[in-house]
Amino acid sequence: MPVVDFHIHPTKDILPWVYDWIEGFLPPGEDPRRYLEKTLTKEGIVRFLDENGLDYAVALAEQNPRCSGVITNGELADFCNGVDRLIPFADVNPHLTAAPARELDRCVKDLGFRGVKLYPVYQLFYPNDRTLYPLYEKAQDLGVPVMVHTGTSIFQGVRVKYGNPLLMDDVAVDFPDLTLILVHGGRGFWYESAFYLARFHPKVYLEIAGLPPQRLLEYFPELEQYADKVLFGSDWPGPHPKKNIQAIRELSIGEEAKVKILGGNAARILRLLNNT
Amino acid sequence: MPVVDFHFHVTRGEDYLRSIKPGLRALLEWKDSTGVPSQVLTRDGVTRFLDSQGVDYAVALAEISYASTIHPNNEDVAEFCQGIPRLIPFCHINPFLAGRPAQLLEQCVKDLGFKGLKLHPTFNQYYPNESLIYPVYARAEELGIPVIIHTGSSTLAGSRLKYGDPLCLDDVAVDFPQLRIIQAHGGRGFWYDRALFLTRLHENLYVDVSGLPPQRLLSYYPELEKSADKVLFGTDWPGPSVRANIAAIRALPLSEVAKNKILGENAAKILGLEG
Numbered sequence: 001m002p003v004v005d006f007h008i009h010p011t012k013d014i015l016p017w018v019y020d021w022i023e024g025f026l027p028p029g030e031d032p033r034r035y036l037e038k039t040l041t042k043e044g045i046v047r048f049l050d051e052n053g054l055d056y057a058v059a060l061a062e063q064n065p066r067c068s069g070v071i072t073n074g075e076l077a078d079f080c081n082g083v084d085r086l087i088p089f090a091d092v093n094p095h096l097t098a099a100p101a102r103e104l105d106r107c108v109k110d111l112g113f114r115g116v117k118l119y120p121v122y123q124l125f126y127p128n129d130r131t132l133y134p135l136y137e138k139a140q141d142l143g144v145p146v147m148v149h150t151g152t153s154i155f156q157g158v159r160v161k162y163g164n165p166l167l168m169d170d171v172a173v174d175f176p177d178l179t180l181i182l183v184h185g186g187r188g189f190w191y192e193s194a195f196y197l198a199r200f201h202p203k204v205y206l207e208i209a210g211l212p213p214q215r216l217l218e219y220f221p222e223l224e225q226y227a228d229k230v231l232f233g234s235d236w237p238g239p240h241p242k243k244n245i246q247a248i249r250e251l252s253i254g255e256e257a258k259v260k261i262l263g264g265n266a267a268r269i270l271r272l273l274n275n276t
Numbered sequence: 277m278p279v280v281d282f283h284f285h286v287t288r289g290e291d292y293l294r295s296i297k298p299g300l301r302a303l304l305e306w307k308d309s310t311g312v313p314s315q316v317l318t319r320d321g322v323t324r325f326l327d328s329q330g331v332d333y334a335v336a337l338a339e340i341s342y343a344s345t346i347h348p349n350n351e352d353v354a355e356f357c358q359g360i361p362r363l364i365p366f367c368h369i370n371p372f373l374a375g376r377p378a379q380l381l382e383q384c385v386k387d388l389g390f391k392g393l394k395l396h397p398t399f400n401q402y403y404p405n406e407s408l409i410y411p412v413y414a415r416a417e418e419l420g421i422p423v424i425i426h427t428g429s430s431t432l433a434g435s436r437l438k439y440g441d442p443l444c445l446d447d448v449a450v451d452f453p454q455l456r457i458i459q460a461h462g463g464r465g466f467w468y469d470r471a472l473f474l475t476r477l478h479e480n481l482y483v484d485v486s487g488l489p490p491q492r493l494l495s496y497y498p499e500l501e502k503s504a505d506k507v508l509f510g511t512d513w514p515g516p517s518v519r520a521n522i523a524a525i526r527a528l529p530l531s532e533v534a535k536n537k538i539l540g541e542n543a544a545k546i547l548g549l550e551g
Contacts, residue, residue: 015375065373065374065375066372066373066374066375067375094343094401095342095343095370095372095373095400095401096342096343096373097342097343098343098344098433098434123372124372124408131401156375157375157376
């Protein structure tokens with residue numbers, strides 16, 4: 001089974017506080033700007049995947065001029081082009097387009113994107129708002145998964161009220177064939193509701209980027225039982241995947257569950273293996 | 277007495293036309309050959325145009341509304357208006373694209389020379405009495421600049437009418453009593469009565485009549501004469517013809533005093549212009 005990081009941000013155009021955050025995960029003295037410069041090239045990113053023991057990584061576009069930074073869909077497509085181990089996911093910011101479904105269609109059909117991530121707490125919208133419904137319908141038609149940020153974020157300008165995972169219950173009910181991924185698993189104070197939704201809805205998954213992996217069983221006591229619905233991700237260039245993969249391997253759950261979480265489930269959702 | 281167009285878009289005509297919903301394009305008057313925006317929107321062209329239309333000053337609007345496809349940004353509008361004292365630049369703030377919108381407003385006014393602010397809730401999709409935008413009002417009040425806020429309907433793609441109810445501005449007028457607020461388009465569509473009512477209730481509220489057929493103003497606002505202190509002429513150019521609209525207002529059965537106020541005196545006071 002491959003190891004898949006479902007959550008990396010190859011964004012260069014970032015806001016000042018994001019540099020501070022990145023710096024906290026680097027060896028003392030390493031400059032975050034220089035680190036991004038050297039890693040965010042086609043050779044650099046392959047080196048990053050190898051060094052971290054990753055077979056694949058989901059690379060996320062983000063158009064968050066208020067809170068974190070910007071790498072547009074076009075820029076991300078260029079970055080991923082020719083690096084087969086990167087799986088590009090688009091970002092559709094409903095405040096930047098009047099036609100979210102059309103933008104997703106363009107990203108998937110013209111730019112080769114394999115999914116989309118939404119950032120409600122950064123872009124200030126409720127993810128069950130009707131403005132997003134054409135996008136969900138389109139994603140369901142195209143058969144591409146939708147990632148949605150849930151829970152807290154430490155960046156300036158974020159509004160956490162848009163991060164309640166229960167808002168996604170509406171979407172899961174209204175689009176039963178759509179694969180939905182609850183990013184950060186409801187981080188902060190919604191672990192229980194996020195886990196409930198993943199358990200209850202067949203196509204809803206929980207992604208654990210940005211959570212300390214050694215504490216996963218505290219947040220999700222039934223992790224092993226529902227290991228089919230949990231996806232590993234790091235949120236790099238925040239937390240680095242290598243260390244987090246190691247921490248997951250050391251959890252007191254079965255080997256089979258670990259393999260699913262670290263890549264088996266992702267390989268199935270992203271159709272990474274010929275026989276899946 | 278100057279004539280002031282309080283609502284003038286310095287947007288390239290091609291962009292503007294593209295963003296009109298196809299079925300509604302015929303509504304716009306493109307017959308006036310002097311009104312072709314790409315010819316007008318040069319430094320010399322705009323002065324010639326204002327002369328030809330009988331306008332002394334025009335409020336030139338930035339508009340950052342990607343979701344409705346029009347986006348002359350603040351920097352471009354500031355640059356275009358520089359050295360043309362007859363254009364009064366108003367910046368635009370889209371609260372979904374600026375992490376610190378109040379700070380941005382202050383930069384626009386102090387560094388880029390903007391004289392006022394335009395907000396577009398129906399394009400940018402927020403209620404104008406939401407807390408999100410309140411820091412901007414507070415800063416505008418402090419800076420002493422007027423704010424134009426779109427009210428009522430729009431023919432542009434991506435616009436959502438629910439955010440255009442003038443009644444939302446009752447909150448704003450109460451919370452920022454020193455802030456001068458202009459309800460653009462005077463509640464166009466079906467909110468004319470409450471838009472004008474609010475100007476009577478609140479000293480700091482005005483309406484502009486841009487984008488309304490001027491010959492019908494008295495059917496929308498039967499008490500226009502009584503409210504003449506609170507009404508501002510504007511065209512929404514490059515939509516309608518400026519000259520024709522001025523003539524239509526002059527032909528209304530109103531007193532000369534009221535017409536002069538509407539066509540420029542009120543605006544000159546708000547903008548601090550020399551008569």
